[in-house]
Amino acid sequence: MKFLVCVKQVVDTSQMEVDPATGRLKRNNANSILNPMDRNALEAALSLRDQTGGRVTVISMGPPQAAAVLKEAISMGADEAYLVTDRAFGGADTLATSYTLASAIRKIGSFDLIFCGMESIDSNTAQIGPEIAATLGISDVSAAIGLSYEKEGYVQVERQFGDDLEVLDMKLPGVVTCTGELNKPRYPSIKGILKKDEVEIHNLTAADLPVDAGRIGMKGSPTQVRQVRPVVPPKKENLRIEGKPAAEAVEELFGAMRKLNLV
Template identity: 85%
Template sequence: MKFLVCVKQVVDTSQMEVDPATGRLKRNNANSIMNPMDRNALEAAFALRDQAGGRVTVISMGPPQAAAVLKEAISMGADEAYLVTDRAFGGADTLATSYTLSRAIEKIGSFDLILCGQESIDSNTAQVGPEIAATLGMSDVSAAVGISCEKEGFLTVERQMGDNREVLEMKLPGLITCTGELNKPRYPSIKGILKKEEVEVKNLTAADLNVDAARIGMKGSPTQVRQVRPVVPPKKENLRIEGGTAEDAADELTAALKKLNLA
């Protein structure tokens, strides 16, 4: 079987820095990691390859430094890697990103199964995977917590739906987005670490793809991020009521709650 895994280089939210002048995230290798749920997607591909045989290809869209997460994927066990990179792709929202990745996938070849993390920690939209499937015209299942190959040409996919679990049979080719509950990603092996220096990350630019210039980058993005800022924990203020009668204390407490729009 031929597996394709979409991975993304994201800013580690525990080390997130925002440029005060531009309001944008500071992206550099020092605070960039592979999106955690993409690791689960990789592990799912490796497990299915171990069961059914085949090859695992990884693809990412981003600036040149995003090659680092592709090299990491190779060290974990991927066979080949592609980086979709071009200034023309900059500023893409989920729609433009999924369109560009779809064209890159068509350029690379056909795949039995495409795997993505359910969502990325830097945007949490959970849109890119299903949008890729829609663009390519294939079936998809989101939020997988279990994947098994029990019948040739089909996969059984289990997903969490609120308090319930849903079991679906998906005909291949198809696309699955993976949750953190799906599996425990493996660590790079010594063999894999050595292999990542040997395997070339192949670049794909706008000139290499059959893309409509009006559908890529900022021009092709109906939504745009104007500013990013870290979440600031709310300040805690204690109120201590002393003296007076119980009625006075109740009045003072009620007045304080009203200021907080809690009463």
């Protein structure tokens, strides 16, 4: 089977800084890591490849330094890697990002199963996987906590829904987004670490893709970041009821709770 895994280079949330002028995250090599749930996505693809045979391709959209996460994926066992990179893609919101990734996926070839992390840690909209599926017109199951391949043409996906466990048969081709509970990602192997410097990362620019220029980057992004500001925790207020008969004090307490919609 042919597997594709979308991996994102994210800002380590412990070192996150926003540029106050632009409202954008300050990104650099030192504070960037492979998005944690993308390790689970990659592990899912590698395990299925171990079971069924085939190839695992990884793809990332980002600046040239995002090649680092593709190399890390190669060291974990991926077979080939594509970096979708061009200044024209800069400033993309989720719609433009998923459109660009879907166009790149179409260009690379057809895949039985596409894996994404459920969400990134630096933007965490959880929209990219379902949007890629919608753009490609294929099936999609989000937030997988279990996955198996038993019946040809389908994967069985488990997801938690409140206190219930949903077990779904998803027709292939499709997209599955993966949670951190899905599996335990493997460590890079010595062979993989040696391979990562030999494998060529294929770059795809806007000129290489069948994209409509009005649907990529800032131009193709209907959402705009208007402002980013620190969250100010709500001020806590204490209510003291003193020197009143119990019935009156209880009534006043209930009145205050009613105002806060607590009862």
